[in-house]
Amino acid sequence: VKTEGIRSIYSHQIAVRAGVSPAQVRRDLMAVGYSGSPNRGYEASELLHSIEDFLYDPVGQNVALVGIGNLGRAILAFFSSRRRRLNVVAAFDTDPAKVNQVVHGCRSYPMHELPRVIHEQDIRVAIITVPADAAQGVAEQLVEAGVRGLLNFAPVTLRCAAQVYVEHMDLSVSLEKVAFFARRRLAEGRKA
Amino acid sequence: VKTEGIRSIYSHQIAVRAGVSPAQVRRDLMAVGYSGSPNRGYEASELLHSIEDFLYDPVGQNVALVGIGNLGRAILAFFSSRRRRLNVVAAFDTDPAKVNQVVHGCRSYPMHELPRVIHEQDIRVAIITVPADAAQGVAEQLVEAGVRGLLNFAPVTLRCAAQVYVEHMDLSVSLEKVAFFARRRLAEGRKA
DNA sequence: GGATGTGAATAGGTTCACAGCG
DNA sequence: CGCTGTGAACCTATTCACATCC
Secondary structure (H helix, E strand, O other), rough: OOOOOEEOHHHHHHHHOOOOOOHHHHHHHHHHOOEEEEEEEHHHHHHOOOOOOOOHHOOEEEEEOOOOOOHHHHHHHHHHHOOOOEEEEEEEEEOOOOOOEEEEEEEEHHHHHHHHHHHOOOOOOOEEEEOHHHHHHHHHHHHHHHHEEEEOOOOOOOOOOOOOOOOOOHHHEEEEEEEEHHHHHHHHHHHH | OOOOOOOOOOOHHHHHHHOOOHHHHHHHHHHHHHOOEOOOOHHHHHEEEEEEHHHOOOOOEEEEEEEEOOHHHHHHHHHHOOOOEEEEEEEEEHHHOOOOEEOOEEEEEHHHHHHHHHHHOOOEEEEEEOOOOHHHHHHHHHHHOOOOOEEEEEOOOOOOOOOEEEOOOHHHHHHHHHHHHHHHHHHHHHOO
């Protein structure tokens, strides 16, 4: 989202930028509850404000990360650069060599401090970047400590209580998906 | 997928492992074209074989990665460890200090060699881990060179020809999604 | 005229439910 | 009996189309 001197914007303009249909945009904006005017479209800053009200917690959320490997560190770096409503405020690892330091602006703790830190910082969202065989156990510890949303990078499907929202980001699966559909498009292209 | 001494398996067993419904499993297996027998279920190794035939290119695919930052390196490390059908065989970056070396088992090249390497290695899938403002340009270079599938980690929506399959992995968006639904579940939990 | 908001139609994907078979 | 394969019902999400307003 950018403020490039634009005051008002029409649904079809938003549509091409997001790569979706104008009807889609209008219906989604119905959901957030902001109405534009037919002659001027949507007033940009007010629209943004409405969307933010709809999406975000009034009080910024704290996030934890478990697993300070290559991927974990990359993600910490990614989020440390751009301050946003969601802040990764604590990282955990089993390796004693990796804990009690500051990694990309984020304090790291040993696993046994996880429940205490989660409670103290009121963390309800966590990122899992541990090896596959440790993921389910970590997830259970996090949920036990009060976390209600998980972003899982480990290549296993986590089994959690229904009240926990789990988003699975599997690099292998995604890449295979791309390879699969790319191959398919290539085949279609040939016969068309 | 694991070989833990299991010969045959029923759809509902697959279902709980994958966290989906048994009907879903059966319908998906229809698509790959493998039929189980009612009394024994699916014969594990044959099923795997059929799925692989359906999913994968007979000849292993080569993959390129553009953007050797923190995230790029983490992904290289991730794929170097586990040899699979998809191999990341080339990495690219604009930074002269990062090119012409071997990063996590993957050779790195300067950007201007991209078209040549893509052609020589017959690469049709690429991973984009460059900053947001460079992503669209990189995508165009890749497509121009013959790539037909993109896995994009940059926080921008890429605009590409229809014959190119683009998968967008946006860490920020995913994390916000988790935070949003976690909050929602929490609210539902309270009133229920 | 051109854009919005929205009911109605449509498409896509999931679940139901049952015939058939071992 | 219990499981598979699959037509049919169902539900969600997208798109169409049009009344409405500036």
